[in-house]
Amino acid sequence: MSILNFFRYISLRHIRFQKTQSIVVLLSICLGIATIVSITIVNRSVLYSYEDTFNKMLGRSSLQISGPETGFPENLVDKVLKVPGVEYAAPVIETQGILIGAKEHSIMILGVDVLQDNQIRDYSISGESADIPDPLLFLAKPGSILIPRSLAESEKIEIDQDVQIQTVYGIQKFRVRGLLNPEGPAKAVGGNIAVMDIFAAQMAFGKEARIDRIDIGLYRGTDIEEVQHHLEKTIPQGYKITTPAGRTKQVQKILSSMQSNIDLIGYISIIVGMYLIYNAVSITVVRRKKEIGILRALGATRSQIIKTFLGEHIIIATVASALGVALGILFAKAAVGAVGEIISSMYMRTSVSEIKIYWADIFSGFAAGILATLIASLIPAFSTANITPILAIRSVPYSEEKMLTARTVRMVSILLVFLSIVLLIFYKATKFFPVFHNKSIIFLSVTAILVGISLSTTDFLRWVLTFFQRFILPLFSGSPRLAGLNLQKNISRNAVAVAAVFYSIAIFVSSAGFMYSIKESILSYTDSVVRGDILVTSGHPLSVGSQNIPMPVELGKEIEKIPGVLSADPFRKTYIDYSGKRVVLLTVDVARRLEYSPFMFAQGTHDEMVKLLPHNDAAVVSEGFASHFNVVPGDTITLSTPQGPVPFHVVAIIVDYMSDVGSVLVDIDTYQRHWGDMLAETFSVRVKPGESINTVQEAIMKKFGANRKLFVLSGREFKEESRKLIDQTFIMHYAVNIISMIIACFGIIVALLASVLERTREIGILRSIGMLRSQVSRVVMLESVILGISGGVLGSLTGVLLGWISLDGFYRVDYGASIAYYIPYMYVIWAIIISAGLATLAGLYPAHRAAKTNIVEALNYE
Amino acid sequence: MIELKEVSKTYTQGIKNIPVLHNISISIKLGEFVSIMGPSGSGKSTLLNLIGGIDQPTSGEIFINSKPLHGIKDDELTLIRRKHVGYIFQFFNLLPILSAMENVGLPLLLEGIPLSKIKSKVETLLQKVGLEGRMEHRPEQLSGGEMQRVAIARSLITDPEVLLADEPTGNLDSRSSEEIFNMLKKLNAEGQTIIMVTHDSKAADCGTRLITIKDGFLASDKKLKEVRA
Numbered sequence A: 001m002s003i004l005n006f007f008r009y010i011s012l013r014h015i016r017f018q019k020t021q022s023i024v025v026l027l028s029i030c031l032g033i034a035t036i037v038s039i040t041i042v043n044r045s046v047l048y049s050y051e052d053t054f055n056k057m058l059g060r061s062s063l064q065i066s067g068p069e070t071g072f073p074e075n076l077v078d079k080v081l082k083v084p085g086v087e088y089a090a091p092v093i094e095t096q097g098i099l100i101g102a103k104e105h106s107i108m109i110l111g112v113d114v115l116q117d118n119q120i121r122d123y124s125i126s127g128e129s130a131d132i133p134d135p136l137l138f139l140a141k142p143g144s145i146l147i148p149r150s151l152a153e154s155e156k157i158e159i160d161q162d163v164q165i166q167t168v169y170g171i172q173k174f175r176v177r178g179l180l181n182p183e184g185p186a187k188a189v190g191g192n193i194a195v196m197d198i199f200a201a202q203m204a205f206g207k208e209a210r211i212d213r214i215d216i217g218l219y220r221g222t223d224i225e226e227v228q229h230h231l232e233k234t235i236p237q238g239y240k241i242t243t244p245a246g247r248t249k250q251v252q253k254i255l256s257s258m259q260s261n262i263d264l265i266g267y268i269s270i271i272v273g274m275y276l277i278y279n280a281v282s283i284t285v286v287r288r289k290k291e292i293g294i295l296r297a298l299g300a301t302r303s304q305i306i307k308t309f310l311g312e313h314i315i316i317a318t319v320a321s322a323l324g325v326a327l328g329i330l331f332a333k334a335a336v337g338a339v340g341e342i343i344s345s346m347y348m349r350t351s352v353s354e355i356k357i358y359w360a361d362i363f364s365g366f367a368a369g370i371l372a373t374l375i376a377s378l379i380p381a382f383s384t385a386n387i388t389p390i391l392a393i394r395s396v397p398y399s400e401e402k403m404l405t406a407r408t409v410r411m412v413s414i415l416l417v418f419l420s421i422v423l424l425i426f427y428k429a430t431k432f433f434p435v436f437h438n439k440s441i442i443f444l445s446v447t448a449i450l451v452g453i454s455l456s457t458t459d460f461l462r463w464v465l466t467f468f469q470r471f472i473l474p475l476f477s478g479s480p481r482l483a484g485l486n487l488q489k490n491i492s493r494n495a496v497a498v499a500a501v502f503y504s505i506a507i508f509v510s511s512a513g514f515m516y517s518i519k520e521s522i523l524s525y526t527d528s529v530v531r532g533d534i535l536v537t538s539g540h541p542l543s544v545g546s547q548n549i550p551m552p553v554e555l556g557k558e559i560e561k562i563p564g565v566l567s568a569d570p571f572r573k574t575y576i577d578y579s580g581k582r583v584v585l586l587t588v589d590v591a592r593r594l595e596y597s598p599f600m601f602a603q604g605t606h607d608e609m610v611k612l613l614p615h616n617d618a619a620v621v622s623e624g625f626a627s628h629f630n631v632v633p634g635d636t637i638t639l640s641t642p643q644g645p646v647p648f649h650v651v652a653i654i655v656d657y658m659s660d661v662g663s664v665l666v667d668i669d670t671y672q673r674h675w676g677d678m679l680a681e682t683f684s685v686r687v688k689p690g691e692s693i694n695t696v697q698e699a700i701m702k703k704f705g706a707n708r709k710l711f712v713l714s715g716r717e718f719k720e721e722s723r724k725l726i727d728q729t730f731i732m733h734y735a736v737n738i739i740s741m742i743i744a745c746f747g748i749i750v751a752l753l754a755s756v757l758e759r760t761r762e763i764g765i766l767r768s769i770g771m772l773r774s775q776v777s778r779v780v781m782l783e784s785v786i787l788g789i790s791g792g793v794l795g796s797l798t799g800v801l802l803g804w805i806s807l808d809g810f811y812r813v814d815y816g817a818s819i820a821y822y823i824p825y826m827y828v829i830w831a832i833i834i835s836a837g838l839a840t841l842a843g844l845y846p847a848h849r850a851a852k853t854n855i856v857e858a859l860n861y862e
Numbered sequence B: 001m002i003e004l005k006e007v008s009k010t011y012t013q014g015i016k017n018i019p020v021l022h023n024i025s026i027s028i029k030l031g032e033f034v035s036i037m038g039p040s041g042s043g044k045s046t047l048l049n050l051i052g053g054i055d056q057p058t059s060g061e062i063f064i065n066s067k068p069l070h071g072i073k074d075d076e077l078t079l080i081r082r083k084h085v086g087y088i089f090q091f092f093n094l095l096p097i098l099s100a101m102e103n104v105g106l107p108l109l110l111e112g113i114p115l116s117k118i119k120s121k122v123e124t125l126l127q128k129v130g131l132e133g134r135m136e137h138r139p140e141q142l143s144g145g146e147m148q149r150v151a152i153a154r155s156l157i158t159d160p161e162v163l164l165a166d167e168p169t170g171n172l173d174s175r176s177s178e179e180i181f182n183m184l185k186k187l188n189a190e191g192q193t194i195i196m197v198t199h200d201s202k203a204a205d206c207g208t209r210l211i212t213i214k215d216g217f218l219a220s221d222k223k224l225k226e227v228r229a
């Protein structure tokens, strides 16, 4: 018989007749692929949107000079112009504003030099004044802006209409002088942009005499590198001179570190998917033993049988991978907007409205599906070679197929767990093995322990069943006994279902574990640091993202004038470049803070903080900063300021979770002196003893709320907001967790369905001698719940351990050793409830199938 | 008393109708030992399945002790199978995961009665079929004849009104077959109503009545012996 005939008469028929099983396998591969593909596409799309934004924003300029985020002196332009080869140097303000229309709408403010910016960027308008050669000339009149036509349409704004924009100095009116056609900057950040004269932008956004960037154009034929070289010598150190491509690379770096955790979960869902495929193929082999025996007796060769099995699953995998890619694209479409928002709020504004699909990603997703299937089905397919004609005809329908002996599995399991422990020890022994102190070691350790323990599910299930029979069963009588026996009979297959649940629950609990710990740590940190009675911010309390327009420091003095206010001191958070990393620069009024708000120290004491006081160029750094850059108290770090590099004395190491790269804290006076920035994001307000916080809160709102969008939160409300923000940061984790749970559900369904199908005859017998439909389905449900709870319990225990390892390996390095590990008891309980619940759900269909078994046919079934 | 009135059975396969039994009317009194014979494919098993409540007739009525088996809910039918009918199959149909004892006790286990309570009854039945030394054996550790004897013991555990046997010796050698027939004869002598499908005309002779089925029709029905009431 040729392979084609095999396909036609055997494979296709099996796929058709075992529709449900084929569909379940198909779906699980499909979901795994969809996860990976959608993550890749979302990554690409976000990156592409940045690249696209850069291209549109940077126009024809060949080089850009950027400095501290708070801006740098504009007279640097003159120096740049003197460098040979530079044709023009256009100063730019690029900052955030909020367009206040029917809804509040965060927009990018682009302040440009009206006279020369059209050399770099394209602006055009159509309509009545289309004959004006340069639309930028409209901006010469004070208080004018240009907005994209698309924004005008969506916000229902007309030409010559006044719009309100929240600036550093409160809400101000601007007149729309023209609607830009969708090209150049008007198409960047999804069209959420307003162009204004650079001087107007400086005045409105607290950047008097300062600029954010210089875009440089060169004469034809000039060597870019030569100019770059020359510029480096001309301008102070600490400035960045980049090409547009260089900027994209920076973003890529930041994004990649952010996405690696999510990728990890995606890959684990593929592993779970492979587990399922392995399981499905093994089941098919066992079920079709008799058929294989007959075929072999009729003269089919071993290789023909193996090829048939692999072929069948490749057919399924092809369909599944294609569907998975399609579903991944859909997922990506649905998620890309939200992900763009999250990244915008964490890094810099972008707007991802459409996804970017590359053939290479589609192809690799597709290939991954087929490859995973092939690998997973190899062992069971090859085991068919052991089936002899006699074995099939003798018909021992209930024998357990032993692919790997129990002893080998146990050995591998123990070895892997052992390996994991060894890796951890190496990781921990930083002093002796610095090479091993990196995240990939932790990654290996985590993987080893996961796979290791998943291999022990057979033993664990056996143990659970013994427990079940000894302690639970005596409470019942009759049919539940069958459940235990059935599970025991095919223990290693059922162990695979347990392993599927185990994987997803372990991941769920471990991520819950470290998220919970981080959250608790941040909250207890917030508790100790945020001692103000009221916090006044212009944006979301914890982010400097797109929604937060800083306020002038002077506003603090105004707040203090309100009756009942004891003090209002500023807090400023910006980003600076340190050794190529983007670290947080925190600024507070140290003297004030020392009065009421204790700092949390990792190294050093309260007394050292005094050294931060005015006129000392001293700083404290976070644990994360200290560990990333190997800094100890007494060291000197050099920070880049608009005036060039300035050495700072590190006096202590504090606990701070503002950034995963690290943060530096300096006194506000020091900050203003070096950075020339007179803004603050937040004011921490203390209320005089005996005064009502509520009344003061309302008074602040009344005095300033009309003129600017303001959040006036009590300490408690602020902490509530922090909690929400932390949850939002982990939203991607939750999403991927849900997908891995769904895959685990499929795991249970596959295993149960197989065992129901395999037991068709047995169920027929039971029904013929008087077992009720409800009894049949109850037995199957009970089996499902036992499998679910076993996986849930083992997964939770492992998850607690993994959570600790992950926290230690992935987060403590970045945020600081003082993050305590809290065992997430609530989540453990939830995990077990969820696994029992999911198992019940997963058992429904197989139970239904079992109850529906046709007795007459079942008795004839072999 | 088992009554079949105008019972017909038609299978449907897709759009095709396959009539298997046509207007069968039989009445069987308690204590009878009815043998059913007929060529292969004539509908014997189908008939037995209908009497045993494993399958439902397309039309007609079936009663066991005046309880209708037709047109009732599956759960009711299941309980009739469990309590009033004993079934012996050609392929034994024992559960391989259970021991002989557990297999025999299974119908009562389904009832929710713990094994400890029925142990003595199970042991008595296994003794009766001559398997007192095989209580803990699992089916695969038994010979065909022994497996069928376990199946007989199982069919008797609920003291059923009627014992149905579908070619109980079809898979056995002649010696084992004889043992099984003798056992059935003995049961009938004790008053057990038995309906047995068989190919073996010698075996059919041990019954009290012989029914022949041909192409789904009742071909003949004759009394062989007086029933000892």
Ligand SMILES: Nc1ncnc2c1ncn2[C@@H]1O[C@H](COP(=O)(O)OP(=O)(O)O)[C@@H](O)[C@H]1O
Residues within 6 Å of the ligand: B011, B012, B013, B018, B020, B038, B039, B040, B041, B042, B043, B044, B045, B046, B047
């Ligand atoms: N589920 C079914 N679907 C269609 N035809 C069936 C089905 N079960 C049995 N038959 C047909 O009914 C006829 C009688 O079968 P059966 O009662 O098993 O015969 P036997 O007398 O050999 O026991 C046969 O021709 C068989 O092909």
Ligand SMILES: [Mg+2]
Residues within 6 Å of the ligand: B044, B045, B046, B166
């Ligand atoms: Mg038959």
